[in-house]
Amino acid sequence: xxxxxxxxxxxxxxxxxxxxxxxxxxxxxxxxxxxxxxxxxxxxxxxxxxxxxxxxxxxxxxxxxxxxxxxxxxxxxxxxxxxxxxxxxxxxxxxxxxxxxxxxxxxxxxxxxxxxxxxxxxxxxxxxxxxxxxxxxxxxxxxxxxxxxxxxxxxxxxxxxxxxxxxxxxxxxxxxxxxxxxxxxxxxxxxxxxxxxxxxxxxxxxxxxxxxxxxxxxxxxxxxxxxxxxxxxxxxxxxxxxxxxxxxxxxxxxxxxxxxxxxxxxxxxxxxxxxxxxxxxxxxxxxxxxxxxxxxxxxxxxxxxxxxxxxxxxxxxxxxxxxxxxxxxxxxxxxxxxxxxxxxxxxxxxxxxxxxxxxxxxxxxxxxxx
Amino acid sequence: xxxxxxxxxxxxxxxxxxxxxxxxxxxxxxxxxxxxxxxxxxxxxxxxxxxxxxxxxxxxxxxxxxxxxxxxxxxxxxxxxxxxxxxxxxxxxxxxxxxxxxxxxxxxxxxxxxxxxxxxxxxxxxxxxxxxxxxxxxxxxxxxxxxxxxxxxxxxxxxxxxxxxxxxxxxxxxxxxxxxxxxxxxxxxxxxxxxxxxxxxxxxxxxxxxxxxxxxxxxxxxxxxxxxxxxxxxxxxxxxxxxxxxxxxxxxxxxxxxxxxxxxxxxxxxxxxxxxxxxxxxxxxxxxxxxxxxxxxxxxxxxxxxxxxxxxxxxxxxxxxxxxxxxxxxxxxxxxxxxxxxxxxxxxxxxxxxxxxxxx
Numbered sequence: 001x002x003x004x005x006x007x008x009x010x011x012x013x014x015x016x017x018x019x020x021x022x023x024x025x026x027x028x029x030x031x032x033x034x035x036x037x038x039x040x041x042x043x044x045x046x047x048x049x050x051x052x053x054x055x056x057x058x059x060x061x062x063x064x065x066x067x068x069x070x071x072x073x074x075x076x077x078x079x080x081x082x083x084x085x086x087x088x089x090x091x092x093x094x095x096x097x098x099x100x101x102x103x104x105x106x107x108x109x110x111x112x113x114x115x116x117x118x119x120x121x122x123x124x125x126x127x128x129x130x131x132x133x134x135x136x137x138x139x140x141x142x143x144x145x146x147x148x149x150x151x152x153x154x155x156x157x158x159x160x161x162x163x164x165x166x167x168x169x170x171x172x173x174x175x176x177x178x179x180x181x182x183x184x185x186x187x188x189x190x191x192x193x194x195x196x197x198x199x200x201x202x203x204x205x206x207x208x209x210x211x212x213x214x215x216x217x218x219x220x221x222x223x224x225x226x227x228x229x230x231x232x233x234x235x236x237x238x239x240x241x242x243x244x245x246x247x248x249x250x251x252x253x254x255x256x257x258x259x260x261x262x263x264x265x266x267x268x269x270x271x272x273x274x275x276x277x278x279x280x281x282x283x284x285x286x287x288x289x290x291x292x293x294x295x296x297x298x299x300x301x302x303x304x305x306x307x308x309x310x311x312x313x314x315x316x317x318x319x320x321x322x323x324x325x326x327x328x329x330x331x332x333x334x335x336x337x338x339x340x341x342x343x344x345x346x347x348x349x350x351x352x353x354x355x356x357x358x359x360x361x362x363x364x365x366x367x368x369x370x
Numbered sequence: 371x372x373x374x375x376x377x378x379x380x381x382x383x384x385x386x387x388x389x390x391x392x393x394x395x396x397x398x399x400x401x402x403x404x405x406x407x408x409x410x411x412x413x414x415x416x417x418x419x420x421x422x423x424x425x426x427x428x429x430x431x432x433x434x435x436x437x438x439x440x441x442x443x444x445x446x447x448x449x450x451x452x453x454x455x456x457x458x459x460x461x462x463x464x465x466x467x468x469x470x471x472x473x474x475x476x477x478x479x480x481x482x483x484x485x486x487x488x489x490x491x492x493x494x495x496x497x498x499x500x501x502x503x504x505x506x507x508x509x510x511x512x513x514x515x516x517x518x519x520x521x522x523x524x525x526x527x528x529x530x531x532x533x534x535x536x537x538x539x540x541x542x543x544x545x546x547x548x549x550x551x552x553x554x555x556x557x558x559x560x561x562x563x564x565x566x567x568x569x570x571x572x573x574x575x576x577x578x579x580x581x582x583x584x585x586x587x588x589x590x591x592x593x594x595x596x597x598x599x600x601x602x603x604x605x606x607x608x609x610x611x612x613x614x615x616x617x618x619x620x621x622x623x624x625x626x627x628x629x630x631x632x633x634x635x636x637x638x639x640x641x642x643x644x645x646x647x648x649x650x651x652x653x654x655x656x657x658x659x660x661x662x663x664x665x666x667x668x669x670x671x672x673x674x675x676x677x678x679x680x681x682x683x684x685x686x687x688x689x690x691x692x693x694x695x696x697x698x699x700x701x702x703x704x705x706x707x708x709x710x711x712x713x714x715x716x717x718x719x720x721x722x723x724x725x726x727x728x729x730x
Contacts, residue, residue, distance in 0.1 A: 089461075090532070158540055160548075161532040163457065170529060170551075177547045 001051055001121070004044040004112060009034045011214030016108030017314030018213055018231060018329075019206075019369075021303045023257075023281030024105015024131030025063060025070040026316050033077075034109050034116070042116035046207055048124050049199045052097060056195035059087055060101035060127065061114040064135075064152070064175060065185035066280070068257045068318045070106060073185050076155040080114035083189035086151040086159045091192050098122045099198055101138070101188075103206040104131025104281070104303075105316070110187070112207075125202035129334040129369040130303050133256060133280040135175060136168035137346045139336045140193065143201040147171045150190030154182035162190075184252075203334045204370050209234070217312045227312025228327050236368035237331035237361055240285060240297055241274040242267050242309060245324045250317070256280055261320055262290070263328065274328060276304060278317045283351050285328065298330035299353070301337035301346040302361045303369075305329045332363035334370060372422060375493065376414040379581055380405045380483060386583030387479035388679035389601060389694075390576070392668045394627075394651030395476015395502030396434060396441040397681050404446070405480040408487035415483055416492040417577055418468070423565030429468035429494055430458055430562045432485045433478040435506070435523075435545065436555030438650055439620070439627045439683045441477060447526030450557035451485045454522045457532055458559035461520035470494040470568070472509055472561060474576035475502030475651070475668075476681070481557075496572040498561065500699040501668050504626060504650040506545055507538035508711050510701045511561050514571035521545060521560040525552035550625040573699045579604070587677045597677025598692055608729040610655065610663060611644045611693035612636050612674065618685045626650055631671075631685050633693070644693060646671070648682045653716050655693060663695040664713040666702035667725040670694045695725045 013031035016024070052058070061080055063070060088094050098118070100111045103126040115122040127138040141147050147168040152175055153159045160178055165171040171190075179186040213234050220230035228239055243263040250259035258279050265272040275286045275293045282304035286293035298304050306315040309325040337346050338360050348356035375383070384402035387395070409415065423429065432451050434441060459466050469486040471479055474497035486493040498509035506518055518541045521533040531548055535541045541560075549556040563571070586600035601607055613633030620629035626649050633644040645656045652669035655662055663669050671680045671691040680691060701707055703724065709715065712722045 086534070156540070157536045158544065159534045160544055161534075163530040163532055165529050166527050174529070174531070174548060174551045177551060178544060181543050181547050 001045050001047045004038070004046060006035055006038050008211055009038065009109070011211045011218060012108055012207065013214065014217050014314070015210030015213030016103055016105060017316070018305050018307065019103050019210055019303065020105030020131040020314065020316065021281045021305050022278055022315070022317040023133065024102055024107055027106050027109050029071065030106045030109030030113065034113050037113060037116045044112050044115040045121040046124050047097065047121045049202055049204050052123055052195040052198060054194065054196040056096040057091070057093065057192055058097045058099050058123065058195060058198050059095055059189050059192050060099040061111045061187070061189050062101035062107035063110055063185055064179045064188045066252050066257050068252050069184035071318060073155070073183060079153050079155060079187035080110070080117055082153045082157065082159055083151045083187050084114065084118060086153070086161055087149060087189050087192055090149050090161055090163065095120065095192065099202070100126040100207060102126055102128045102131050103210055104128065108207065108210055122207070123198060124207045125204045126206045127202060129203035129206055131281050132346060135172040138168070139203055139334065140201045141168040142336065142342050142345055145191065145193055145197050145201055147191050149192055150175065150188065152178050152182065152186045152188055154186050158182065203336065206369065209369065221312065228307060228329065231312065231329065234368065235331045236363050237329055240328040240330050241265065241269050242327045243269055243274060245320060245322055245326060248320045248322065250320070257317055259317065263326060266325070279351060280317065282306070282317070284348060284353055284356055285330070296356050298361065299348045299356050299358055300351060301333040303331035303333060305331060330361055332361040332368055372416055372418045374414040375417050375483060377406050377409055380409065380480060382581045382584030382588060383577060384480050384584065385587055386580035387475055388681065389583050389605070389670050389672070390474050390500070390580055390668065391476035391502040391679065391681060392651045392670050393648055393680070393682040394438055394504065395473055395478060396438045397683065398477050398480055400441065401477040401480030401484070405483040405487065408484040412487045412490065415486040417495050418492045419495045420565065420568040420572060420574060423468060423568060425564060425566035427468065427565040428462060428464050428466045428562060429470050429568060430455065430462065430466045430559055431470050431472035431498065432482045433472050433558050434481055434555055435558050436549045437622050437625055437627050438681060439622045440554040442683060444553060444555050446557065450524040450526060451481060452488060453524040453530060454557045454559040455485060455489065457522035457530060458520055458562065461532065462562045466562070468492055468494050470496060471577065472498045473502050474500060474580050479577065479580050493577065494568065495577045496568060496574045497576040498572060500573040500576055502651050503711060506542040509561060510573055510699065511563055511567070511571045512538045512710065513701060513706055514567065516561060516563050516567055516571055518560045520562070521558065523548055523552070523556045523558050525556050546625050554622070554625055573701065591676065598672060601672065601677055601694065605696045607694040607696045608725060609692050610695045610729060611657065612639050613644055613691065615685060615687055615689040615691065618687065620682070627682055629682065633691065636690065649716065650682065652682065654713060654718050661720045662728060663725050664718065664720060664722055665716060666698040666707065666711045668696040668698060670696070695729065697725055
């Protein structure tokens, strides 16, 4: 168990930004809110999965919606308490700990804020080891944990509890439409599960991993070393491409930020182009010419991350714009996403890319996302 | 007052409810069959007036929501309303002793009868509309500050939800979205109200009214007298048009059956046409471009010979109909009531004129 500090939040926000693979919403606003809570005297304990009791009652806390809206729409601040209260009322007993749904992006910080405000410990792990745009893309649900009860709340004080859903795809449909009606962002708390289930199906240690990535970035910046090398030393994976953004297509449709970008190579990659398709998160990267996608070099569920070349600052899909100098990394995902069953839900075909075949990025045992 | 509702009474209520359904509310036929089956299995249902309730006694409304065009095709699984009821019971602090209808018009007159039979609970002789309306907040209880929260929903596949919203208009938004995802129909339980709240806010006697309308039509048919005159005697309806359906436009969009019907005048009305716009229910009737009846007054088309009410999903070319207009409950005629259900809410830039001032 460790207690979250101001510097930890700084580091987690940087690490989560990288693990967000372009999506998950910018952790920036969450970071500011969380640091404000710490200054006010709130504290949060982070406990490892091992420290979680088997019979403890837990639930994930996170935001749902379009990141493009998430950076504009201000929260009420009480959403996590409202959501937890609704779940606790439904199950008839208090919850013992909070889980992180998605370590990538703003949902890395949301459970920490909830933990600070409610005094409940936050479990060091998540259900993705990255960011993903849909509810069913969760190690818990892929492993068969029931996805309900689930609660959505908005900043106005509306609370919708889904008591039973036929499956996590139904949950995605119901919650997505509700989220759009709530104004394209909503706080989600789900499902109520036992400690033993969380231990068996979470991606372990990812809050610590995000913190370590962030600390490595900060240390590299301070010592003027390569940020990219510092990140890869912790996450594993490879540097895919270095270049300049020359085209971005983006639209917000049905609650998602969809689009594609083109990056023109610089340095060793001069004369080549990298194309990336995204839906909130970066999905597929192709190497090719200016207008041709010749070869898939990385794809979901492995992580494709854009860092600003000079600072190592992660770039989210809503921040993409012409002229940014970027370095693109590919990082191996959790093994839980590399099974045949999981790839149906988080692989390229799940996003409509039926002709893209997933080749797992090589990973080193005990390193990076477990 | 207390009396029993059996198979025959349900038959009459369903027929009368179709008249009060103003073209919508869902075809009461399916609901009638389900209510009658439940009465056969569990025995008749006690119908009681609100003055029999103790002021603190709790009641809850049970209904189906969704597009009537889908309701006639998608058969309920059977247990959804019990599920919705049990869920709402767990959120309402005290024991629910009475079931009521939120909407006397259409299928929601009979859905609560079925649940009341299944649970052995009495049904209240009242509703929250005195007719049918398409949206959740269009309930007289809403005008008196009663909240639809806690609001529970269930579908035939096993999906269920509990909604708590900051007002009843928001409830409509979220519940509609969920109903669409449930397949455009869902069973709901909502608007928990005490005896004291019912006294003040409900429209009283409407289950009996539906039954009396149905009974009058049935008896007129048996006696070979005019069923339309029988409807007029029980409701105070005005016959505002006689015509033949020559065009129907209908779309099921966002969980509603939207559309319009064009009638070509017959007899005294020959040479004129009437256009009726509907959103589940008939909203507004115009002759030659001039509004002659609008919500919240009731507009119901009945078949010219049998007096059989015609729902908007049944409309088709060639029907010969009489268009009846009936005054709505005074609760709807207040400034606040008209904000919720007046013509402007539905997007028609016209003032509400009570039907009797035009036709009496």
